[in-house]
Amino acid sequence: MSSETLSNANAGERTGGYAWIVLALLCLVYVLNFLDRQLLSILAKPIQDDLGLSDGQLGRLGGLYFALFYCVLGVPVAWLADRGNRVRVLMMACALWSAATIACGMAQTYPQLVLARMSVGIGEAGGVPPSYSIISDYFRANRRGTALGLFNLGPPIGQSLGVAFGAKIAAVYDWRLAFIVLGGAGLMAAMAVGTFVREPKRGATDLAIDQHAQEHATVSFWATVRMFAIRPTLALVSLAAAATQFVTYGTLGFTTLFLMREKAMTLDEIAIWYTLVLGIFVSAGIFLSGRLTDRFAERSPQIYGLLPGIALALAVPGFIGFVHAPSWPVAMGFLAVPTFFNYFYLTPAVTLVQNSVSARQRTLAGAVLLLIMNLVGLGLGPTWVGAVSDWLRPAHPANSLQLAFYSLVPFYLLAIALHLALARHLGRARRAARAS
Known part of the structure; x- marks a missing residue:
């Protein structure tokens, strides 16, 4: 074995x-990616009052309009990152969504806000897939679930900080200032990425025996999409995660508005109590799911589907x-119960996909996973809840959002069924591999 191969194989240990x-x-x-993304839903009530928006307009603004650009542009950005410098792509994306x-x-006006939100989506398209790939090249497969689990603490921390700071700034000053201050923090983070993060060698933490094949693998978008279509593991995990995100994003998009409008909660109370629920329980759920995945996946791969399925049933x-x-x-x-269990799907889904493809496909495979998840979950979840609330509001003006939330329960059941189907498939594949 050459010294270069040995160096590559040990890169994860050398990096320390x-x-x-x-x-x-x-x-x-x-954290800043998700904070900027969720700030609209956190400040939905003052924005709605200021600009005179309906629930349906808010739902499309935080859902469909944002997701179209975020999801579609994520693919070419990931293709570029798989062929170029992932750190540079991440830095430029962070600067764009922050601006x-x-x-x-x-x-x-509403059209101006729509254009600005679409621009946030364009920038955020280059945030997560390059990060997945960079992390996978800094951590070996047996530590990847924990590393990605820690990385995936970004959403709950971003949500909680967004609620804490965004709601507090809006309560004391103005909702507009919250966007400006937090966007400025993102610009500083972009500079930090460009200064301190080094681009790792692709496949640096994979087994040396796989290096040659990975370095010469041909990567294309349509080949990756076809892989998701024909490989049952990738198809099931992406659909199961998408159904779950329909529920989580549909809920997140309107929880603050629901608590303020139908539960008489103030922005100051939200800044304290909702922050605590998000910060503690989502973080705990994501971190625990990553640890459990690392512990049981090698001897029982069914855990990738079984763990999220059971968690959603409890939620x-x-x-x-x-x-x-x-x-x-x-x-x-x-709310603490579903907030804890709703996010058990994320780390197993990302880890399963990252472990199922070659090093040169990881960014693009992560982007396709996010494309499927977010077109369905982020694009349609908030849009659905807002549309149902608008439809019910003439007959139920006092509790239209409450009834719209009830319409998410069937999607919970669909997500549970898809995760259990994934677990069954992984179990069969494991038994077939042992038999052969």
């Missing part, structure tokens, strides 16, 4: 503490209790 520094910085960028977030705070009663609760303190208690 620096790998964790890179992971922390990438997680910080993901667009500042533009959201300056919008005076349903808590979700119904949250929607039905007579007051916001009771609602907060129930």
Whole structure:
């Protein structure tokens, strides 16, 4: 074995503490990515009051309009990152979505806000897939679930910080200032990525026996899409995650508005209590799912589907209790249950996809996974809830959002069924591999 191959094979060990520094910085960028993305839903009530928007307009603004650009452009950006410098792509993307977030705070009309949100989507398209690939080249397969689990703490931390700072700034000053301040923080994070993160060698932490094949693998978008279509593992995991995100994004897009409008919660109360629920329970769920995945996946690959399926089944009663609760303190208690269990799907899905493709396909495969998940979940979830609320509001003006939330329960059941189907397929594949 050549010295270069040995060097590549040991890159994950050689990097040592620096790998964790890179992971922390990438997680910080993901925090800002999700914070900027969710700021609209966090400040939905003051934005709605200021610009005179309906629930349906809010749903399309945070869902369909954003997701079209975020999802579609994620693919060519990932293709570029798989062939070029992933760190540079991430830095430029972070700078773009942060500048667009500042533009959201300056919008005076609904069309202006739509254009600014679309620009946020364009920038954020280059955020997550390059990060998945960079992390996979800094951490070996047996540590990848934990590393990606820690990285995936970005959304809950971003949500909680967005609620804490965004709601507090809006309550004390103005909702526009929240966008401007947090967008400025993103511009500083982009500079930090360009300064401190080094581009790793592709496949650096994979087994040396796979290096030659991975370095000469042909990667194309349509080949990757076809791979997701014909390989049952990739098809099932992407559809199961998409159905789950329909529920999670549909809920996230309107929880703050629901609590304020139908549970009489104030922005100051949201800045404290909703922040705590998001920060503690989503983070705990994502981190625990990553640890459990690393612990059991090697001897029982069914865990990639079984763990999220069981978690979602446990989440349903808590979700119904949250929607039905007579007051916001009771609602907060129930909300902790689905907030904890709803995100058990994310790390297993990302880890399974990253471990199932070659090193040169990881960014593009991650982008295709996000394309499927986000077109369905991010694009349609909030759009669905907003449209149902608008449709029901003439007959149920006091609780249209409550009834719209109930319409998400069948999608919970669909997500559970798809995850269990994934677990069954992985179990059969494992038995077939042993038999052969």
